[in-house]
Structures are given as C-alpha cells and as structure tokens.
Amino acid sequence: MTTTALQEPVRGTPSGAPAARRPRRRTGRAHRALLPYLLLLPALLLELLVHLVPMVIGVMMSFKELVQIYIRDWSSAPWSGLGNYRMTVDFHAPVGAALLHSFLVTVGFTLLSVALCWLIGTAAALFLQDTFRGRGLLRALFLVPYALPVYAAVITWVFMFQHDNGLVNHVLHDQLHLTDKPAFWLIGDNSFYALLTVSVWKGWPFAFLVVTAGLQNIPGELYEAAALDGAGMWQRIARITLPSLRPVNQVLVLVLFLWTFNDFNTPYVLFGRAAPDAADLVSVHIYQASFVTWNFGTGSAMSVLLLLFLLVVTGAYLLITSRGRRGADA
Amino acid sequence: MHDSPMAPPRSFLWVRRVFLTLLTGFVLIPVYVMVSSSLKPLADVTGKFRWLPSGLTLRPYIDIWSTVPLARYFVNSLIVAGAATLCSVVVAVFAAYAVSRYDFRGKRVFTVTVLSTQMFPGILFLLPLFLLYVNIGNATGIALFGSRGGLILTYLTFSLPFSIWMLIGYLDSVPRDLDEAALVDGCGPLGALFRIVVPAAVPGIVAVAVYAFMTAWGEVLFASVMTDDTTRTLAVGLQGYSTLNNVYWNQIMAASLVVSVPVVAGFLLLQRYLVAGLTAGAVK
Numbered sequence: 148m149t150t151t152a153l154q155e156p157v158r159g160t161p162s163g164a165p166a167a168r169r170p171r172r173r174t175g176r177a178h179r180a181l182l183p184y185l186l187l188l189p190a191l192l193l194e195l196l197v198h199l200v201p202m203v204i205g206v207m208m209s210f211k212e213l214v215q216i217y218i219r220d221w222s223s224a225p226w227s228g229l230g231n232y233r234m235t236v237d238f239h240a241p242v243g244a245a246l247l248h249s250f251l252v253t254v255g256f257t258l259l260s261v262a263l264c265w266l267i268g269t270a271a272a273l274f275l276q277d278t279f280r281g282r283g284l285l286r287a288l289f290l291v292p293y294a295l296p297v298y299a300a301v302i303t304w305v306f307m308f309q310h311d312n313g314l315v316n317h318v319l320h321d322q323l324h325l326t327d328k329p330a331f332w333l334i335g336d337n338s339f340y341a342l343l344t345v346s347v348w349k350g351w352p353f354a355f356l357v358v359t360a361g362l363q364n365i366p367g368e369l370y371e372a373a374a375l376d377g378a379g380m381w382q383r384i385a386r387i388t389l390p391s392l393r394p395v396n397q398v399l400v401l402v403l404f405l406w407t408f409n410d411f412n413t414p415y416v417l418f419g420r421a422a423p424d425a426a427d428l429v430s431v432h433i434y435q436a437s438f439v440t441w442n443f444g445t446g447s448a449m450s451v452l453l454l455l456f457l458l459v460v461t462g463a464y465l466l467i468t469s470r471g472r473r474g475a476d477a
Numbered sequence: 478m479h480d481s482p483m484a485p486p487r488s489f490l491w492v493r494r495v496f497l498t499l500l501t502g503f504v505l506i507p508v509y510v511m512v513s514s515s516l517k518p519l520a521d522v523t524g525k526f527r528w529l530p531s532g533l534t535l536r537p538y539i540d541i542w543s544t545v546p547l548a549r550y551f552v553n554s555l556i557v558a559g560a561a562t563l564c565s566v567v568v569a570v571f572a573a574y575a576v577s578r579y580d581f582r583g584k585r586v587f588t589v590t591v592l593s594t595q596m597f598p599g600i601l602f603l604l605p606l607f608l609l610y611v612n613i614g615n616a617t618g619i620a621l622f623g624s625r626g627g628l629i630l631t632y633l634t635f636s637l638p639f640s641i642w643m644l645i646g647y648l649d650s651v652p653r654d655l656d657e658a659a660l661v662d663g664c665g666p667l668g669a670l671f672r673i674v675v676p677a678a679v680p681g682i683v684a685v686a687v688y689a690f691m692t693a694w695g696e697v698l699f700a701s702v703m704t705d706d707t708t709r710t711l712a713v714g715l716q717g718y719s720t721l722n723n724v725y726w727n728q729i730m731a732a733s734l735v736v737s738v739p740v741v742a743g744f745l746l747l748q749r750y751l752v753a754g755l756t757a758g759a760v761k
Contacts, residue, residue, distance in 0.1 A: 180581070182575070182579065182666055183575040183576075183579035183581040183584075184575075184581065186571040186572060186574055186575035186579075187571070187572050187575050187576075187587060189567075189568045189571060189572070190568050190569070190571065190572035190591070190637060190641065191587070193568065193630070193633065193634045193637060194590070194591060194594065194634065194637065196609075196630070196634070197602065197606065197630060197631055197634035197635075198594045198597070198602065198634060199590075199594075200605075200609065201601075201602045201605035201606045201609055202597070202601065202602070202605070204605035204608065204609060205601055205602070205604060205605040208604065208605060208608075267500065270496060271496075271497070271500060274493045274496060274497055275497075277485065285497060285501065286748075287745050287748065288501060288504055288505065289500070289504060290744065290745065290748055291504060291508060291741060291745075292504055292507075293744075294691070294737075294740055294741045294744035294745065295737050295740070295741060296691075296694055296695040296711070296712070296736060296737055296740060297695040297696075297697060297712075298695065298697055298711070298712050298715055298716075298733075299511075299715070299733035299734075299736055299737045300507065300733075300737075302715065302729055302733055303507045303510055303511045303730065303733060304507060306510065306514065306522075306726050306729065306730065307506075307507060307510055309726075311525070312522060312523060312524060312525060312526055312726070313526055314506070314510055314526045316526075317525060317526035321525070348503065348504070348507070356751065356752065356755065357755060359752060360752050360755035360756040361756075363752075363756050364756060379486060380485045380486055380489045381486075381488075381489065402595075405595065405596045408598075409596075409597075409598040409599060409600075411599055411600065411697065411698045412695070412696070412697040412698065415697055415698065415701075416697060416716075429598075430598055430599070430600045430698075433598075433600045434600055434603070434698070437600075437603075437604055438702070443604050443608075446600075446604055447601075447604055447605075450598060450600055450601040450604070451601070453598050453600075453601070454597060454598065454601055457596050457597075457598070458596070461596055
C-alpha cells in the first residue's frame with residue numbers, strides 16, 4: 148500500500164546509536180540531515196524537468212493562442228484568456244461536440260476494459276493457486292501478452308482484423324458462418340469491440356500478476372481453519388480470498404483505470420492517426436487535435452480538463468474505497 | 478476423492494478446466510498467427526487467411542532487414558531502453574533508500590507528487606515537453622529534440638514513479654538491523670546502501686529494471702514525435718512495413734517476432750523476481 152510506506156515511523160534515525168560513535172556525531176548529524184536530500188536530488192530534478200515544469204507550461208499554453216507560427220517561440224503567442232476552454236466545452240460547436248463524444252467513448256471503453264481485465268485476471272490467479280501439472284507453463288504463457296511490446300502485439304491484431312485476409316473474418320464468416328458478409332473491424336462501429344478485445348488481451352495479465360502476488364500474502368492457516376469449519380472451495384474463495392484481496396484490488400483497479408483511460412499506444416497502432424468515431428479515445432483525439440491542426444492551445448486546454456477529471460475521479464475513488472475499508476476493518 | 482477437506486470439489490475442477498482452456502486459446506491465437514504468418518510465403522498472407530501455411534519459408538526473416546532499416550531501429554531501441562533502464566534503476570534506488578531509511582521534511586510531499594504523476598495523461602506532457610526540448614535546444618545548443626538523449630531522459634522519468642514506489646516497499650522489507658550494523662561497523666551510509674541493502678534487494682531491483690526496460694521498449698507516443706530518421710526506434714520503425722503499397726504481412730509478423738523475443742524471453746526468465754518484487758513492494 149502506498150500510505151503504509153509513508154506513515155511508517157522511521158526506525159533508521161540514530162537516537163539509539165551506540166556511545167562508541169559519539170566523537171563523529173556532530174559532523175555525522177549535519178551530514179545526515181543533508182543526505183536524504185542529496186539522494187533524492189536526481190529523482191527530483193528529473194521529475195521537475197520531465198513532469199512538473201512541462202505541466203506548468205501545459206497549463207500556461209492552454210491560456211494562449213498557440214498556433215503553428217508561434218511554436219519556435221511559444222512565449223510570444225498572444226494570451227487568449229479562457230478562449231481555448233470556451234471552445235472545448237462548447238458542446239454545440241463541432242470541436243466541443245467531438246470532444247464530448249470522444250470522452251464518453253473513452254469512459255465506456257475504460258469501464259468495460261477494466262472490469263474484464265480484473266475479472267479474467269482474478270479468475271486466472273485463483274485457478275492457478277493450487278499446484279497441478281502444467282501450472283508453471285500456463286503462468287508463463289499468460290504473461291506473454293503483457294511482455295510483448297505493445298506495437299508488436301497490436302500489429303498482429305491489426306492483421307487478424309483485416310477485412311480480406313484476416314483470421315477473425317475467416318473464422319466468423321467462412322468457417323462458422325455467423326455473419327452474412329465479412330465485417331469491417333477497424334473502421335465503423337465494430338472498431339469499438341476490436342479495440343476492447345485488444346485492450347483486454349493486453350491488459351488482463353497485469354491484473355493476473357498483481358493478484359497472484361497478492362494471494363501469496365494470505366496466510367495458509369486461514370484456509371485450513373475455514374476448511375475445518377466445513378467451508379467448501381467456493382465458500383473459501385468468497386469468504387477469505389476475495390476479502391483478503393481488497394487492499395490489493397483497491398490499487399489494482401485504480402492503476403488499471405488510469406492506464407486504460409490514458410492509453411495512447413493501443414488505439415494509435417490499431418487505427419493509425421485517424422481513429423474511427425466509435426473508438427475515438429480521448430488521448431488520440433487530443434493528439435490529432437494538436438498535431439493535425441497544429442493548434443497546441445486547444446490541445447492543452449483539453450489535456451488540462453482531462454487531468455482535472457482524473458484528479459476528481461481518483462480523489463473520490465480513494466475517499467470511498469478507503470472509508471469502506473476502514474469500516475470493514477473495524 | 479474427497480479425502481481431505483482442502484481438496485477442491487469436482488465443480489471447481491471443471492470450471493477451472495474450461496476457463497483455463499478458453500483463456501489459453503485467447504492468449505495463444507495471436508501468438509500462433511504471429512509465428513505461423515512469419516513463416517508463410519507472401520501469397521498466403523495476401524489471400525484468404527489460412528491456418529496452415531501452404532509452404533514454409535524463412536525468406537521474410539531475411540527481407541525484413543532490407544525493407545526498412547530494421548537493424549538501425551533495433552540499435553536505437555537497445556541504446557535508448559538500456560540507458561533509460563540503467564539510469565532509472567540507479568536514481569530510483571537512491572530515492573527509495575532516502576524515503577525508506579530517513580525522516581526528513583517534505584518526505585510526504587515528495588512521495589505523493591511522484592506517485593500522482595502516474596495518473597497524468599502522457600498527452601499532457603507531450604506538447605509542453607516538445608516545446609521545452611525545442612526551446613532548450615535553441616537556447617543552449619543541446620539537442621534534446623530528435624536525439625536519443627531526449628528520449629532516454631523522457632523514458633527514464635516515466636518509469637521512475639512506479640520504480641520508486643515499488644522499491645520503497647521492498648527496501649522497507651529489508652531488515653534495518655542489517656544496515657545499522659554496517660553503519661556501526663564504520664561503513665558510510667552509501668557503503669551500507671551498496672554493500673548491504675542493494676544485495677538484499679536484488680529481486681526488487683530486477684523487477685524494477687524489467688519494468689523500466691519494457692516501458693521504454695514499447696513506448697509509441699513520444700517516440701513517434703521525438704525521433705527523426707536516424708534516431709527512430711522500433712516502436713515507430715515497425716510501422717514502415719505497412720505504409721508501403723504492398724503490405725508485407727509476413728515480414729511485419731517476422732519483424733514483430735524479432736523485436737519481441739528479447740523482451741519476452743527476458744521477462745519470462747525474470748518473472749519470478751517480478752512476482753517477488755510485487756509481493757514485497759507494491760502489494761502490501
């Protein structure tokens with residue numbers, strides 16, 4: 148858990164240092180006060196350069212009229228006040244309407260993908276908990292989609308979804324005769340399901356990995372005690388395993404949500420620069436809005452709004468789940 | 478059958494069998510498509526899909542190197558991902574050691590800030606970072622944009638938050654008595670870190686390194702904007718096969734397989750460390 152690491156009292160302070168070290172103590176103490184900061188310095192500088200300063204610049208950009216001619220010297224771009232924001236949230240105008248559509252698609256896609264990833268990952272972890280022949284092999288196999296580089300995996304799916312020479316249409320149309328004619332998967336409405344399939348295929352092994360790790364922290368005596376009390380396998384899963392996984396799930400679901408919501412790589416490789424409407428995820432949408440029109444101001448305003456949304460959702464999620472946990476622990 | 482109360486009932490075994498069979502199919506079909514198509518002649522991948530190749534050929538594996546400059550992309554990816562991993566692990570170990578072993582002002586702010594960067598959409602940094610690198614280049618002459626250095630810097634920061642977070646948990650599980658004993662014996666704090674704590678935290682460090690390497694090896698968004706012809710990485714370079722008039726699917730699959738083998742092999746070899754690292758670190 149994040150917070151346990153933060154709140155833990157620090158036992159490394161030299162209050163109990165033996166007397167033998169006393170002569171070195173004064174220089175040691177000044178050194179000790181500075182040392183943690185020195186150790187943190189590289190991480191701090193990097194975070195500043197790559198995350199925090201760009202974020203501040205991003206917020207500033209969102210208030211500017213930053214079109215192509217100002218890119219080389221962005222500070223000279225004229226201020227536009229709330230102009231960019233007004234444009235992005237005007238849902239009756241084309242820009243705002245497209246953004247709203249993209250946002251709703253992303254929310255639906257993310258919820259479905261996270262639910263499926265969690266379900267499959269947890270089930271697989273539970274089923275591989277007991278030792279049986281072939282378990283090690285399955286565990287390794289299941290991690291392959293996660294280990295594959297995103298673009299290699301997604302390109303393979305692009306091939307499978309091809310209209311004329313893909314596996315999906317061959318199986319659904321030619322072999323099972325489920326569709327009247329071969330379907331288009333990478334354009335039109337079907338693209339949503341194509342994206343969801345690929346996203347779940349890539350994402351569930353992470354849930355599997357984390358839940359597998361979480362299961363190892365559940366003491367075996369709990370199961371034995373429950374078994375002696377006459378609880379069956381399914382009951383043990385419902386009464387012991389799932390409740391014990393609660394803290395793990397709290398982090399897992401949040402991380403899956405944020406990663407899926409912000410995912411750029413999967414839709415970008417699957418559809419290229421022009422994502423179909425049905426699968427127009429917000430990160431690709433912003434990328435297009437920025438680099439196709441070279442209007443960085445609107446793109447930044449959209450990014451800032453997205454960040455605010457994620458902040459609110461994350462905050463609310465942590466508040467609700469932590470309260471639930473405290474209640475359950477008490 | 479039911480000699481022990483712990484033995485799973487029949488229904489459980491059946492559900493398990495069906496579920497695991499279906500899941501294995503779902504996982505393996507794309508892998509099978511990738512491997513089998515990479516060995517097919519071009520006619521097999523341009524016409525109707527066939528489960529079994531009409532003939533096997535290694536031709537795609539020879540052609541991939543000349544259709545696009547794959548070797549150059551490979552070297553670029555190796556340099557960028559390798560350097561980013563190395564730097565990221567060192568920086569994360571220092572930071573995690575500070576947080577795990579010392580009490581200092583701003584500790585909480587630091588950890589919360591670092592962690593919260595995980596939630597930011599990459600697209601939010603992309604535009605400003607693009608401008609920042611271009612402007613730093615104009616002002617100082619240090620070419621960050623379009624260079625490998627800029628990409629290394631970016632990727633190493635991407636994997637930092639998760640790496641620091643996981644390592645804090647892992648270092649917390651290394652008994653403090655060990656490094657305190659080393660301090661008493663006259664090792665400096667850095668001596669204690671490198672001689673005692675780092676060796677004891679190898680599984681956690683390996684897990685973090687695997688994560689950092691995979692992040693850098695697979696990233697598409699920043700690579701597509703921040704590289705030029707000479708510094709292009711595999712993530713962008715692989716798309717070169719499909720922008721041609723003829724889509725050489727057999728070559729695309731062969732190239733995908735070639736770029737996947739190093740990471741998948743490394744990942745599977747080191748996966749027990751990853752589970753151990755997660756168990757001790759992130760999942761507590």
